[in-house]
Amino acid sequence: MKQHALRFAAGLLIVFALIGHVLHRYDVRFIDTLDALAYDTKIRLTMPRGVDTRIAILDIDEKSLAELGRWPWDRARMATLADTLFTRDGVALLAFDIVFAEPDESSGLPVLNRLGKSDLQDDAQFQRALPGLAAQLDYDRRFADALRGRPVVLGYYFANQGASSGAIPPPVLPATAFGAHPMTLFDWSSHGGNLPALQTAAGRGGFFNPVIDFDGSVRRVPLVTEYRGGVYEALSLAVVRALSGDAPLALVFDDPADAASTLAGLALRTPRGTLAIPVDANGAALVPYRGRERSFAYFSVADVLAGRVASGALRGKIALLGTTAPGLVDQRATPVGEVYPGVEVHANLIAGMLDGTLRAEPSFAGAVQALAVLIAGCAMIFAWPWQAPARATLLTVLLTGCVIAADLALWRYRAWSQPVASLLLAIGALFVLNMSYAFFVESRARRRFTQLFGQYVPPELVEEMSRHPESYSMAGRRAELTVLFSDVLGFTAIAETLEPEELAVMMNEYLGTMTAEIRKERGTLDKYIGDAIMSFWGAPMEDRDHARRAVAAALGMRAALAELNRTFAARGWPTLWVGIGINTGPMTVGDMGSTVRKAYTVMGDAVNIAARLEGLTRHYRVSILVGEATRLNAPDVVYREIDRVRVRGRATPVAVYEPLMTNDTWAAADAAAREPLAQWHAVLRHYRAREWDAAGRLLATLIERDPECGLYVAYRERIAMLRETALPADWDGVNTFDTK
Template identity: 70%
Template sequence: MKRAPRESFAHTLKRSGLRWLLGLAILAALAGHALARYDLRFVDTLDALIYDTKVRLFMPRTTDSRIAILDIDEKSLAELGRWPWDRARMAELVNALFARERIAVLGFDMVFAEPDASSGLAVLDELARGALANNAAYRDALARLAPHLDYDQRFADALAGHPVVLGYYFSNQDVSSGAIPAPLMNASAFGTHPFTLFDWTSYGGNLPALQKAARRAGYFNPVIDFDGAVRRVPLVTEYRDGIYGALSLEVIRALFNDAAVTPLFDDPTDPAAPLAGLALTTPRGIRVIPVDANGAALVPYRGAAGSFPYYSIADVLAHRIPPNALAGKVVLIGTTAPGLMDQRTTPVGEVYPGVEVNANLVSGMLDGAIRFQPPFAATLQTIALVFAGLAMIFLWPWHTPARATLATALLLGAIVAADVFVFARLDWSIPAASLLLAVLALYVLNMSYGYFVEARAKRYFAALFGQYVPPELVEEMSRHPEDYSMTGRRAELTVLFCDVLGFTAIAETLEPEALARLMNEYLGTMTEVIRAHRGTLDKYMGDAIMGFWGAPVDDPEHARHAVAAALGMRAALVDLNRTLTSRGWPTLWIGIGINTGPMTVGDMGSTVRKAYTVMGDAVNVAARLEGLTRRFDIDIIVGEATREQAPDVLFRELDRVRVKGRNAPIAVFEPQSSNRNADELARWHAALSHYRARAWDEAQALLDVLAAQYPERQLYALYRKRIDALRGVELPEDWDCVSAFDTK
């Protein structure tokens, strides 16, 4: 059945509706996750894997000597005793760091929540209020010893007047403890901007005396992801009506003389404006620290654990570190001792010191290299997801599997390249797992659908039409199965007959096996040419071949394709004859007849055997034209209707003939392989005009010249004989110059 020139929406929907529906469902599910409407854990897992891989690929793997970590390590515990140490020793440490080592800033990645009773001062005070209450000498001695034995106060005195930042934490417990610093700003500073800061109901702070003396403090709450890893830390958070700063941010503020912090929002009128962040006002100008919608920054890991110089506190107190090793540095006190439980899981290590997380943040803020997830990340990811997804849903199915695979690979490569670029050059982290999964899932859907659904249609058409039409037409037909059937129909088509001249004599000279091999090679070669020009193989009839164009796949240029196939068969025969000659076999000569016209095409036959074939008057004429090739000694003859529908082909008109079984005459033509014989054709057509005008002498003169130049062409000899026969014959006034042929 002829394919419709334009596929209706109903046909398209019937063929691809299920695939579209499944694709849109995949797209909607992943878009909902990208917009945070719900959570798909496997997508989060892939996002985390991709992010961790990028961190490991692009971390500098260098040591930042501007920051030093004083480690409560196994060596310190062995020399100084178990933790916590008394506050007198901590006071000694603080004094040594500022007075002797001349550090710039000191940060404690710990909280001092409970009073230090290790000096025994509380017991002595109880005696002074009890059994020794009336002993004046005891009370006087206690008054002199108390300042020395008040370790908390000694620690507070050491903290006072120095750029020290204590640590504390927020929680969602019912009761708060200790003291925390004043907030950085009021929560109203963020106004109506769409920030969703983490907020808390309680805190665990330091002893009030210590907090008052130090003045500065920062929380050390990280964001623990679903897999237990620390990838980002909120630099600001909300508690009641105040905004508080993280330990790393407060260390930076202390380094720049308690620099003021204000929220900074994107300015749509200024393309150079930051997206969102914290503006830190320093003596050197405003330093912008980008944050995401939660006020958090991604930890800019420099490398594996040990990216900062470590010093054992035992060595510091015992003067065992090099002179000036800590001078002018930011010093963070933390622990790597396993028993003190300050180990984190991070993208760069499953066991990573918590203090080094803060050290990386301080380093990143000093370098201006803080990565963050921009507020528009979800929108950008969703837009990319929708555009790529819709393209794959509605465009990919129209491509071959190879092209769809290539396009998918290029799309995946573009996504990965863009993701790497924004991560490495812009310091943005935009989740890409939803987009990558959408591309992969839609590719698998299209390939699976094509294999299980369309492949079934292809197998059906291959079984139905595969023996007649080339594979590319079977492929085309399988895309629109509803447009094709083998039911008989009337259509204008072009048919070709090809026969081997003198086959009977050839068969008598060869053994049966050799003849079979020769015919297999001949039929195979000619069939390949027919199929290469979109022809449908009808049948083999001994040494004859029958093919047609325009069915089952509609072909508006069926006449031109048929003529091109005939010329291709002529060229292929030259190469085939070289092969046959090399084997000692006879060469072959063929005659081809082509005609165009209305005919019936379909599956015809009996219950015993059927074939997809054509029949009708136009088919019979083509068979007669093939027979005329022997009369004119020309290998290809086409009918007048074929010539009219192939205007870009150069033809030689041969004659007007009346073939057996048909009263109406037709003009017949020979197609030319090139226009190199244009002069010859001009003389020939002039001679033919003189012949039809009964100008025998003029026609004879031209034919003599042509015969002398081209003695191999029997056509000129044929017409010279005709003129000789017609000279002196009184022709009727209505002589139509038509040659009648009564044989097939």
């Protein structure tokens, strides 16, 4: 140890120097430059490219200036432009990346007013004509009239110098909305707004201040900012709110119960649900650039006014009025271009919010990076001296690759922006000092991996996962998965008919058989809840076919149960009837619980729906029910639509289906075997059209063919009840269930 003391001291000096930068005790411009370079590279490598046609850039370009004259144009022309866009072109919304700060005197109206009060005050004819002229020549009022009552968002800006001018809209939230949480938003001392008449007519508005990084590039834009006791919204956020019916804005904190936590995001409560918008501690969002300049549809304003735009080209689009003309100075340096139109920055933010693709830089990113530097650095410092050079080089390459891979994975799958330059510099600098450590022992990692996942997933999956253990984690994450719930119907009554020993043997055989079917389809066993089974697909190992495998497992469970019941009958045991519910959707998966006990499980709204579907099997007297998302993601199965239901906790109806057999089996069936499915779907059509007699006749035919089908009987009973019920005019055939 003594002979390596100098190396240890030098290594610790490097580690703690880098940690000081990571925790912002001081800034090292070289490291900031590397982080910016890494961020820009990830943006360019992963941007979707292509043209987003939902948003149209109305460009005040050089062509427009050549045809229409120098900027600013008179407000009469702007009024004509607004009227044209809404009445002829049918845009959904119009936003201005421009400030109309000064009155328009180009019409000569102020001169006429002065003459009316001086040289021509005694000219009766002039005095009679003046009011009519004023109505025609008050271009600001004409522009205000063109904005009034329409979905329009005006732009304005904040500053920290000079006096305020113009009007701005009221704040979207009071500063008191932060409660006891620390204020970390950008603050300003003045603003540059629009003429009061224009702002009053438009109603909405948003600021367009970007954040200029140390290298002059625009990578993020504040979506909310604090000004004189209020919280104001950015132009892009105002557009998204306007499209969502002026949805109310809420602040989301890291930990609402902790007064020391900082702003973590925004939420729009729209009629279609809550739209989450991640922001950093300054209320700023990273701009999700989709490509280089002109990643959105551009239309010259001159062409719009001249009617040279193709009919319908702007209909239903979000129109942003901005400029690319060099002389009007609205060009930005960005990761995707050194000269990039400022209006397109807003377009990228709007598209990102609508698509839910905004990336977050977590408030704990610095702490995570500092901890990573400390752990990796200390490990390398005290292990590298005992490694051979070749092995040290190999391990360094592997460690560097893992850091880069983890960063890319967070970027791609968790939408996180995590600075990594300090960590990579620590690895590189410590390698130069020729220190190495054993990163991990493969056999030990595999044993630990087996301990973590072996009780949940099939052994063959554990073996496959252990080849790349760095790719898997039990940490909580958000993913689209498929979850399955199964439960024995009437289990309490069954249990009362058997001795405890017999019941234990029976349930072990049942659970073992059902679990084998789940594992056959590579499912992750979540838990047993008495006689109920919960399992899911798509985690910890990613599986694009998770929905198909879950449905195949359910069909296998149904077939295996039929065979198992024959065995039980031979022993004199009761027959088991099982209900299975399957649903696909976004859910949180990971190791969850308390310090006493944890479990690798899933939770979320999609999980709750699966549990409710399992409960609905009793009502419809079928063995399996799946949700709409599962059916769409498992198309190689023939389904029977069962109903459209509204379950507790959800206002939106959910279509539910029963999987019958695979497409191959269905294709091999004869026409007689296929006929009942077509007749059943005809029953549903008559039922939803309130054609009770037609539905009843078809049901009678189906029941005669298959009197054991509980679904047919259930619908016959429901139709009999509805015949005696006075249904409202807007009855939509949706069945509402208030119980869980």
